[in-house]
Amino acid sequence: MxxxxxxxxxxxxxxxxxxxxxxxxxxxxxxxxxxxxxxxxxxxxxxxxxxxxxxxxxxxxxxxxxxxxxxxxxGEPAAAPPPTVPEAAPAARGSQLPAREHVHRALMLLGAPAAPKLIVGVHEAFFPGELSASKLSSLRRDEERSYRSSPGARPYYLCPALAHDLLTPVRALITISTWTLEQRVIGPLSPRVDFLTSAIGIAEAVHTAAESTADGPSPEALRLLWRFAVNIPDAMPRNAAGHEGALDAQQVIGAAQAELDVHTDADRATRAEAARQARKSLGDDEQLFGAPLRGVTHLRSARA
Amino acid sequence: MKKTVDDRLAALRGSAKRLDYNARSLAALENNPRCTLRALLDASGSDKTAIATHVGHPPSFGQSSFAITRGNAFEAMVKDNGCAELLRVLRETLHLTLPEVGYEDLNDVGGDGRSKERHERTEEVLLRAARGEGDGTLFDHPMLRLLIGGHKAYLEPDLVALRIDGRFHIVEIKSFPIIDEQADSTQVRAATTQACAYIIALRDLLGRAGIGEQAVSDTIVLVAPKDFTNRPTGAFVDARKQVAALTRQLSRIERIGDLVDLLPEDLTFDLAPDAEDRPRRPAEELTEALDRVLVTYRPDCLNHCEMAFYCRSRARAEASLDVLGPVVREQFGGIDTTTMVMGLARGELTPSEDQVEMAAALRHAARLRAELEDLGGAA
Amino acid sequence: MSTLSALAHVQAMESMQAVPLTEFRHRHLSGRPLVIVPLAMAGEAGAPLAAMVGSAKRNGTLLVVAQPRNRDQRFAFAADLGRIVMDYIDSFRQDRRGEGERSRYTEAPQILVPNPGGVKALADLGRMCRFRATSGPYAVPDVVPEFGMWLTFLVDWAEQAGTSMLLPVTEMLTEHWATGQSTLEDQNLASLMAWISPPSSLSVEQAMADAENPDVCPPAGPSTSPEFDNRDLAPAIRRFDTARTLGDPHALAAAEAELRELIAGQIQPTWRMVWQAISLLRSVPEAPRTAKRFEGDCKAFTDYSDYRDSGGLPQRKRDTAIGAARRLGRLERALAEFESDMAFDDRFVLADRRSAGEAFDGTVVKAEPGRTVTTDKNRRVPRPRVTVRTEDPVRLAADTKLISPSLPTGHKATIVSVLSDRDVTQITLEITGGMGRGRVPKQGTVPEPGQRIAYLPDPGWRPAPQFPASDATPWTHSAAGAAGTDPAVPEDAAAEEWGNED
The missing domain is CATH 1.20.5 (Single alpha-helices involved in coiled-coils or other helix-helix interfaces)
Incomplete structure (x- = not known):
């Protein structure tokens, strides 16, 4: 039926x-x-x-x-959570790095605030070792706690991006504390700008891997680049028959840059204004982790 | 006047918490608009599931967690990376220009996820956009509001897109596939009906600020997986007829007083729950109360109404032709029960004036069947 | 629907048992049908979850996709199912009769699924498989595209009325029996069987209630019940995924065994019910003209088989304008012929048409057997006239061409006039064919006064409409772009990959 x-x-x-x-x-x-x-x-x-x-x-x-x-x-629903998968044994070089280092490295490659899913994707495409999305979320709580207990003890912190208008944390996006406020603030055009910036970062990494390693970029890396390229005008190569040919990292960079040029000025203006506002109205910790959530108290009293 | 109708409705619901209309119950309005029971239960905010369960006919439709997971995963994928996939689709369908990429996240207001706060924020952001201020093109999960029979219903489209020419489009992200440019018509229809409520609510929001309804397109953009891949493609769906139909249904709710007036004063669907929320009201008494309301059962109610199994059992008990569905029913225009059909067919009942022709056809058919059965047809 | 059929449903509802609508079974029923019960995963586009398949109740094979979201597992499943189905189909590509153009296989395959949803599931599977490449980066086994093309052929052919190569058993049952429930509920095999043949210890009411209770009668698919999905299937698939991630062979085997057991519990009741329905249908005698229609199936099967043997391309994604028009014409013709065949063969169906005013049965009250007319070519031919008195509510007009199941084949007549007075109608007919070649009609070809006779409209032999050849199609009606004219263009490989969520 x-x-x-x-x-x-x-x-x-x-x-x-x-x-x-x-x-x-x-x-x-x-x-x-x-x-x-x-x-x-x-x-x-x-x-x-x-x-x-x-x-x-x-x-x-x-x-x-x-x-x-x-x-x-x-005393709980039958559909209990499955047994958790233990972390696989550390394998290749670099995999012993703490998870936060993995995240840092992935974000540096992208050059823009990113969601956990993308960070994991970049990590798997370019770096050895294990990094899971669940690991990432616990990491984020640790960072703020660590900062508050001894501010500045670490060379960098992983912190949320900030909303350009309310300056509240944008939980879905992770940034690095050493980036400028302008980089860490998200305006209306920023998601697209950051997407294009990330595309360039990924294309460059693919290009580097092609030039410098014997095996060239990993299949995961090419797949990641492909997922970005299909959504950027003129980033996909066309062969004679009009079908898609092999990806060209340089072409992706060129195409992303071309669209980026359309948005950059307006985006930068919004971000600069928001950053100025943040410096004026927020304390040091709030500049990193965001203004207090407006609705927290209401939420607590609200019906669950 | 309004107040008394509201009081009557509150009395119908009894002690239970009022359930508001949502996109789902609004969409269901279109399925069986003539059903008085449904209209009353919805308008009074009664819990149909609890009522149907208590009278021994629990609804049986649930959602598979696979469908839910898949739906959520697909929507998330479409919106990942600054709505990268969605922008590609909208550039193809709505012909968004390159600069039209502005994204406004209305899922919460600085972490506050309550409907009222989100609605206020949505109103502020969308009105600003409608006046051509800001860079907003994509509005993610705006919280719209519709007053239905004087009660607020909050509605949340997947996305609203604003084109440079100042027109808003409702974007529905669905995980059923569009295979070779065709999608399942039932599912498209359900998605469209749901989107109609959003169109009406958005027009209402803009209308309160003096912006005409043409600012909201009545063509929706359906975004769904292409063929067997996981990549989205877009299609336009014309929702004009369904918007008109839903508008009509909504105005009928405004006149719910007419229906309420016909009910006995003391009628209530109260379950009289105890401290642990277990109904104390005798099921027979509740059934009696339900029986005092006119029910319009149709077999396809089984697909969307919580009360359907109850209504079917009543229709069966009354030997109503509704049980057999519209195709059979239409053959016997004006006759309601199998008893009447068989009575006329056997010549045991005298047809009324407007049944004469039907009765003749029935007697003829009955004669034919009797002949066939006498001749020892199939077992 | 006619008053008679509607009345049959009312009778069924009143008497709480199914009522026969036909005297015969009008569908060919193979001695060795292949039953497929497909299950799909909720919310996924054409993601098969399992299938039970086999040509006898005792030898069903259960195929399960442990993780339906995984593309490799999907195509491994398609290949397994494809091998079974292709073995079955190939077993009918043995005996041929006739020479040259007229050479045919003497038998044709028959695939039976529980309900219309089963046909849709096979259509989706066919569409998913037929364009797949057997070499290159996302290669699938050879059988996959072959299977896909055959499924598509069977699904297309099933659209044509009266064919038998792919059928939902619910449709075969409802063609023969009327129940006291709605069309919607009739699509639930268990509900339908509750009316026709309830388990011996149960009343129809109890059987109906059981039929809608997923604990007792799991849905016949392709969707599984949401309760089952949430309570049993989802945790089992998670355990499978976990075991695979851990690479633990014992846990993996245990998880797979559990999934199979779970799915078997959902699919087996339907499997047995389909076979029960088949044996019920076997007990209904086959209509005489069914054999002739089955020859059409054999011809179509032979033609497609030869097309495949010559390496034909997969069916295109969408019909061209010409293709669609041609197909529509073919379907309409087939439907008219099927309806007329049934009425010719079957008193029940004839009665149904009579009740709708589309046919009549009566007594000859007047005859002019010796009447002749002179044709344009100055030839005298017999054109007898007879008048038939009937109490049927005739709604046929003058000039309607008629055929009669009461007279030798070839008999043709045209209505001259229709005179109704209250419940009685007098119809005067001119007999135009089936009287032999002589000047005087052959014995027994003209009805005599007092004779009981039935007539129904001649579906007519209509020449197949002529359509322009593809290269003569005006551009306004041809498919746009190169991709449209080449049916074999696969989706780009990259998009394929996107579908793999694993």
């Missing part, structure tokens, strides 16, 4: 959390109901002499009962 599901993110999220979907409201109740139904169905199938069906249903029943046991034991 065809069913209509609205898949929009905010919708589904709400439905899910509010317990609006009946069988999610109490998994234990739902399971007990299933178990009851299955028992009846087994009885019916057995009465009808359908042993095959009864066997199948018994299997379902065992499964439901196991889920019920697990739920009662754990």
């Amino acid at each position: 065809s069913r209509l599901y609205l898949e929009s993110q905010e919708e589904s999220g709400k439905l899910w959390n509010s317990g609006n979907v009946w069988y999610m409201s109490d998994p234990l109740d739902a399971l007990e109901k299933s178990i009851g139904t299955l028992r009846r169905a087994i009885r019916d199938a057995a009465a009808a002499g359908d042993t095959e069906r009864a066997g199948e249903l018994r299997m379902q029943l065992r499964r439901a009962e196991r889920a019920w046991d697990a739920l009662v034991d754990a």
